Amino acid sequence: MFFVDLRRLILLLATASSLLTMGYTLYGAYWAERTLLMDQALEKNRAYALKLASSTDAFIANLQQQLRYSANLLSGPAPKTEQQLNAEVNRLHEQNNSFNSVLILDTKGQVLANAPYNLGLLGTVLHGEGTRHALNSKIPLVSSPYMSATGRLLIFLSYPILDVDGNYQGLVGGSIYLHEPNSLNALLGEHFHRDGSYIYVVDKNKRLLYHQDTSRIGEIISDNPAIDAVNQGRIDALALENSQGTDMLTGFAPSKDVQWGLVVQSPTDTVLKELSGLLGKVLRNSIPFFVAVQILIWMLAMLIAKPLRQLARQAPHLDTDLAGSRISQVHAWYFESRQIKLAMLLGLKRVNRKMGVMDIERNTDPLTSLTNRRGMNAMLQQWRDTDTPFSVLAVDIDHFKRVNDTYGHDVGDLVLCFLANTMRACTRDTDLVCRVGGEEFSIFLPEQDIDQAVQLAERLRILISKTNSPTGSPITISIGVANWPIHAREHSTVLKLADEALYTAKRNGRNRVEISSQNDQVREMPPPL
Known part of the structure; x- marks a missing residue:
């Protein structure tokens, strides 16, 4: 659960009233400025769409002028040679990147010359919608967009070739591929901005002829009020939601000569970013x-x-x-x-x-008052954190079950206390004496090497074996010795090695001290001199 601290609560209460007053004032200013900005953006897009429509008409007229010039060059009393025809189509194709391909056709639609040369159409008869319509009409023509035999969406511009008597000899034409780079795409693409504004062009059938996303070219757009209006010849602007669900401020105008609709759009959010700057000015004047x-x-x-x-x-x-x-x-x-x-x-x-x-x-064994396993682990963690070296003695009473069976558990408890007191008496204040379970004990000797640990183990073993216990006679113990970091890098491994050494002492006859070797194997400690 989240709680507000006192400082924030005071600030909240003290500023709430002033912020509400200022907020109400800014709210009114915001909506007034918002309306103004949107109206300006709509008018800007409408004006640009109108200008772009005019530029498109002028561009198409210029292309028709180029084709007319070529048609006049190709007219004459004598037929043109194949070299002359190829030179002319290459000139039209390469001079300004206006056409993606250029063709010269005879009256039957046979290709007399084409550029680029790799089209492979020379000598073939074309039956495409645009070429057939141009040949039949025998007049300068801009075709409606159509799909060619090669699967390209294109428009075909043509101009008739006449001889000196005015007889129809064929045509010279250029194709503009709507999916590929050319001067038309360059003209229309000039309006694309980083702020998300863009234009698109549709024909009278609501088919996309140009879009910044070329994969959408050829798509039929429905349920778009801007396209409906521009196809009716209207020049206007309105706010709408595009096909991706983004609010747009849209201006549109028709291109009269080719009957296309040009639509210019700007994201509403982008336009309203300017509003933040205007509100900032208001705030700078009111908040000192x-x-x-x-x-x-x-x-x-x-x-x-x-x-x-x-x-x-x-x-x-x-x-x-x-x-x-x-x-x-x-x-x-x-x-x-x-x-x-x-x-x-x-x-x-x-x-x-x-x-x-x-x-x-929590950390003390209730019977012997020695440190228990929990306390032992806590101390080992401190030594691990400080990289303190230590030796450990694993101590176990020999035949302790026999003591319990012979003298009873009460005497067994006294024997455990006797051993605990003896170990305390033989160790330093800095040493850690622990009961880890049953008759098993551990003695940790910080900063003590293995030789010092063995000496203590022998002294303790001899003392226990010569001192009467609560049973009325001495008992014996077995001890395993290991050292960190000599025998292992991990504390847990050192404790395990000490236990293994203890079990070796048990197997070798009890009442003895065994020391772990460095290769995790145990070896018997030679008897003291």
């Missing part, structure tokens, strides 16, 4: 005083919330040693914070007292 007041409120909120914030930060760390001193250092300068501070200090003292008792009980 507001900011000054907010700074004052922030300073007061910091001053009021600081003591409680400092106390709250210490709450998750009450179990650390420094919690009491840190709480005491908090300057509680008003009544409520002072009372909370005193309550925390009092509660911390009580908790620490109880936790100290619980910690001792």
